Amino acid sequence: MDKWARARRIRQGVQIVFFALFIYLMFATVQQRVAPVLADLFFRLNPLSALGAMLAERTWLPRLALALITIGLTLLFGRVWCGWICPLGSLLEWVSFRKRRKKETSLYPRLRTVKYFLFATILVLAVLGNLTLLALDPLAILTRSMTTVVIPSLNYAITAIEKTLYPLHFLQPALDWLESWLRGPILPIKQPAFAQSILIGLVFVAILGLNALADRFWCRYLCPLGALLGLLAKVSIFRPVIGTACNHCTRCALVCRPGAVEVSPETVSITPSECTVCLDCLASCKKEEIRFQPVFRPAAPQEYDLTRREALGAMGVGLASLLLLRTDLRNRRQNPLLIRPPGVNDENKFLSSCLRCTQCMKICPTTALQPTFDQAGLEGFWTPVLVPRVGYCDYGCTACGQVCPSGAIPRLTLEEKRQEVIGKANVNKSRCLPWASATPCIVCEEMCPTPQKSIRLEEATVLNAEDQPVTVQRPHVLRELCIGCGICENHCPLEGEAAILVAIY
Amino acid sequence: MVAKLHKVSRRRLSRREFLKLGGAATASALLAGCAGQAVSPTDTSIQAPTSLPTSLLETPARAPTQTLNPTLTSSAGTPEESPLPVTPTSANLTYLAVAHGSDPETITKTALAALGGIERFVKSGNNVILKPNICTDYNPPEYASTTNPTVVATLVKLCLGAGARRVRVMDNPFGGTAESAYAISGIAEAVKSAGGEMEVMSPVKYARFDIPQGKDIKSWEFYRDILEADVLINVPIAKHHSLARLTLGGKNMLGVINSANMIHQNLGQRIADLLSRIRPALTVIDAVRILVAHGPTGGSLNDVKQTNTIIASPDIVAADAYGTTLFGLTGADISYVKASAEMGLGTLDLNSIKVEEING
Numbered sequence: 001m002d003k004w005a006r007a008r009r010i011r012q013g014v015q016i017v018f019f020a021l022f023i024y025l026m027f028a029t030v031q032q033r034v035a036p037v038l039a040d041l042f043f044r045l046n047p048l049s050a051l052g053a054m055l056a057e058r059t060w061l062p063r064l065a066l067a068l069i070t071i072g073l074t075l076l077f078g079r080v081w082c083g084w085i086c087p088l089g090s091l092l093e094w095v096s097f098r099k100r101r102k103k104e105t106s107l108y109p110r111l112r113t114v115k116y117f118l119f120a121t122i123l124v125l126a127v128l129g130n131l132t133l134l135a136l137d138p139l140a141i142l143t144r145s146m147t148t149v150v151i152p153s154l155n156y157a158i159t160a161i162e163k164t165l166y167p168l169h170f171l172q173p174a175l176d177w178l179e180s181w182l183r184g185p186i187l188p189i190k191q192p193a194f195a196q197s198i199l200i201g202l203v204f205v206a207i208l209g210l211n212a213l214a215d216r217f218w219c220r221y222l223c224p225l226g227a228l229l230g231l232l233a234k235v236s237i238f239r240p241v242i243g244t245a246c247n248h249c250t251r252c253a254l255v256c257r258p259g260a261v262e263v264s265p266e267t268v269s270i271t272p273s274e275c276t277v278c279l280d281c282l283a284s285c286k287k288e289e290i291r292f293q294p295v296f297r298p299a300a301p302q303e304y305d306l307t308r309r310e311a312l313g314a315m316g317v318g319l320a321s322l323l324l325l326r327t328d329l330r331n332r333r334q335n336p337l338l339i340r341p342p343g344v345n346d347e348n349k350f351l352s353s354c355l356r357c358t359q360c361m362k363i364c365p366t367t368a369l370q371p372t373f374d375q376a377g378l379e380g381f382w383t384p385v386l387v388p389r390v391g392y393c394d395y396g397c398t399a400c401g402q403v404c405p406s407g408a409i410p411r412l413t414l415e416e417k418r419q420e421v422i423g424k425a426n427v428n429k430s431r432c433l434p435w436a437s438a439t440p441c442i443v444c445e446e447m448c449p450t451p452q453k454s455i456r457l458e459e460a461t462v463l464n465a466e467d468q469p470v471t472v473q474r475p476h477v478l479r480e481l482c483i484g485c486g487i488c489e490n491h492c493p494l495e496g497e498a499a500i501l502v503a504i505y
Numbered sequence: 506m507v508a509k510l511h512k513v514s515r516r517r518l519s520r521r522e523f524l525k526l527g528g529a530a531t532a533s534a535l536l537a538g539c540a541g542q543a544v545s546p547t548d549t550s551i552q553a554p555t556s557l558p559t560s561l562l563e564t565p566a567r568a569p570t571q572t573l574n575p576t577l578t579s580s581a582g583t584p585e586e587s588p589l590p591v592t593p594t595s596a597n598l599t600y601l602a603v604a605h606g607s608d609p610e611t612i613t614k615t616a617l618a619a620l621g622g623i624e625r626f627v628k629s630g631n632n633v634i635l636k637p638n639i640c641t642d643y644n645p646p647e648y649a650s651t652t653n654p655t656v657v658a659t660l661v662k663l664c665l666g667a668g669a670r671r672v673r674v675m676d677n678p679f680g681g682t683a684e685s686a687y688a689i690s691g692i693a694e695a696v697k698s699a700g701g702e703m704e705v706m707s708p709v710k711y712a713r714f715d716i717p718q719g720k721d722i723k724s725w726e727f728y729r730d731i732l733e734a735d736v737l738i739n740v741p742i743a744k745h746h747s748l749a750r751l752t753l754g755g756k757n758m759l760g761v762i763n764s765a766n767m768i769h770q771n772l773g774q775r776i777a778d779l780l781s782r783i784r785p786a787l788t789v790i791d792a793v794r795i796l797v798a799h800g801p802t803g804g805s806l807n808d809v810k811q812t813n814t815i816i817a818s819p820d821i822v823a824a825d826a827y828g829t830t831l832f833g834l835t836g837a838d839i840s841y842v843k844a845s846a847e848m849g850l851g852t853l854d855l856n857s858i859k860v861e862e863i864n865g
Binding site for chain 1: 641642644677681683710712746766767770771772801805
């Protein structure tokens with residue numbers, strides 16, 4: 001028992017280490033120019049996104065081969081990913097509600113089918129070339145929530161507090177010191193803001209809140225990655241097994257967070273597909289009758305495994321939703337403002353390789369990349385779109401392609417990326433200051449990063465409100481040179497909509 | 506024993522105790538905040554600089570004890586006073602130094618030596634800020650869109666050699682993040698090895714300051730440290746700009762304010778207004794390489810001209826006026842140089858001042 005209590009400690013330590021690593025990588029890659037090789041480590045270990053992307057693209061993606069480690073681990077020891085590594089799983093293990101702890105009843109076990117059904121639907125859609133539902137991958141959920149909700153809120157809070165305190169002279173040295181550490185490496189200079197952060201935040205809070213109904217509710221009933229690993233765990237070699245001397249004290253069932261211990265009047269058993277190998281039961285057993293040992297036969301079927309009918313149902317749902325998604329009007333008439341990250345030229349190919357993981361939005365130094373709502377149709381829900389008024393594509397940056405785990409955004413060298421045309425700027429002459437209101441302004445031309453300047457100025461003398469002649473320089477876009485980076489639209493000094501707009505054609 | 510320790514540390518605050526503590530902390534923070542604000546408007550030590558350094562023989566550095574306050578009213582300043590006490594002929598010291606030569610470090614040192622040495626500007630214990638032009642993270646220094654790193658590093662070394670307590674280098678790039686622009690420009694590495702600090706300009710440290718002498722703009726948001734430093738050294742690179750025609754010392758000061766894009770609608774006067782408040786003690790124009798077209802961003806080596814020159818002067822207007830001659834222009838051709846001269850912030854007339862040209 002002591003041995004297993006120690007092992008459990010080690011597991012908790014490992015969880016903390018992986019969670020800390022996840023958070024570290026998050027901040028290490030936010031706002032950094034060159035992405036560390038490790039930036040997408042967790043996604044490369046994730047077999048769900050690897051399987052989905054490879055099925056949808058119908059190619060072997062060597063970058064995602066790291067997922068084989070997770071598969072191997074699962075075939076050996078069961079769902080260790082869920083109990084030891086997954087940062088969302090750890091977070092859900094740490095978020096526990098006092099009310100919940102007093103309750104012993106568990107929810108209807110048939111609900112566990114939902115995750116298998118979801119996983120099956122994702123597979124069917126992936127085979128058909130669609131990855132929309134990968135938005136429900138646990139790592140994608142955590143990355144997205146951190147990127148669009150937690151980090152911006154944190155930055156806002158810290159900056160606001162510091163701004164409030166800064167006028168107090170005696171605090172300035174301390175705040176200066178704090179700023180010199182935080183600003184740049186951890187917190188961005190410009191307050192990040194993301195579309196739909198409220199929706200994303202609500203989903204995140206809901207997932208945490210469901211823990212009030214059952215421990216690790218998400219992992220038990222909903223997680224599609226958990227379902228995939230659960231299926232593999234059915235044939236895993238090492239499993240916790242309850243011996244014959246068990247006296248039915250059911251202590252193990254009480255401590256089991258995913259509720260993997262089945263108690264019936266005759267027997268107490270552990271279901272490998274639901275067990276997260278947390279070792280709590282081994283540490284709890286007074287009789288030391290639970291052993292972690294090799295078993296060479298598949299686990300017994302459960303009432304919540306997918307029935308043939310349900311599997312067919314998942315296929316039907318997948319097919320039907322694909323038909324609906326593909327006949328959306330958005331697919332017929334492309335949205336002119338759907339500016340994709342640099343190097344993405346084929347929208348359909350992009351949709352069938354983007355993991356919806358939000359890594360690109362996390363690393364974009366100008367927060368130009370935003371999650372879509374309906375700009376790309378429902379099929380492209382929560383894929384990255386470049387919104388120039390929010391941020392521009394930095395002429396000196398290639399970060400998004402470096403961190404994209406599936407290669408949906410290609411890895412480009414700086415020279416290659418500078419040749420990539422993501423859109424074209426168009427001057428709105430009815431709003432532009434020199435065109436419309438006899439006011440000098442050349443900010444768009446000044447900002448233009450292309451060596452020959454894609455915006456040229458034409459001098460004109462016009463009369464102002466006092467009938468005085470004013471010389472203004474009116475901007476023209478040379479479409480042959482413009483790469484659509486959007487810095488002109490971003491820095492246009494007009495309030496509200498810019499007088500120069502980037503569109504994809 | 507371990508179990509006992511565990512019990513002690515497990516004792517939790519009750520909700521009531523927690524709220525009490527929190528309330529007390531908030532109240533004290535608020536009180537402290539009110540106290541700070543109540544004092545500042547009557548603080549007599551706060552004054553806006555209303556004129557150029559009183560004499561070029563004296564140190565142009567601001568008194569280290571001086572503090573600035575964003576809530577300053579314009580009555581604190583005395584804009585009626587003659588804003589130009591600079592009488593170029595009164596000083597025996599060189600007013601403007603120009604050094605030519607192929608080694609950036611040597612010519613920087615030569616120019617400074619001709620002005621009477623960095624000690625004329627930087628005193629022991631001073632808090633010094635260098636403001637180079639690091640506009641984007643697009644191109645390395647060979648493309649002449651960012652200040653030459655050797656020039657910046659040489660100035661850092663000179664300041665530290667004169668006993669400066671702290672030498673910081675900063676800019677607010679418009680393309681890319683500050684960190685990446687600092688790195689690509691080569692300035693980060695050069696400054697660090699010279700013993701200076703790179704500062705990422707924090708959004709926390711901007712505050713609205715009055716511009717008592719401003720003609721078009723009466724107040725703006727400035728980076729506090731720039732106004733509070735003992736010595737501010739302006740280190741622009743000379744390059745092309747389509748609205749201002751050239752970006753030199755005056756335009757380089759747009760990097761220390763918020764919403765710089767809103768300056769462009771009356772660029773000349775607005776830059777002059779800002780300069781009446783910022784007042785760098787020394788302007789060192791990097792013309793080792795200059796960008797003659799497609800500025801301020803550049804990106805083509807065809808637009809870069811090697812001119813191997815450093816221009817230094819405590820008078821930003823005179824330095825800029827000399828800088829324009831490298832492009833075949835005069836100071837009067839550049840709106841902000843002209844407007845600054847008209848406001849009495851310096852002189853355009855290069856014939857009336859003592860200029861020392863050195864070929865090194």
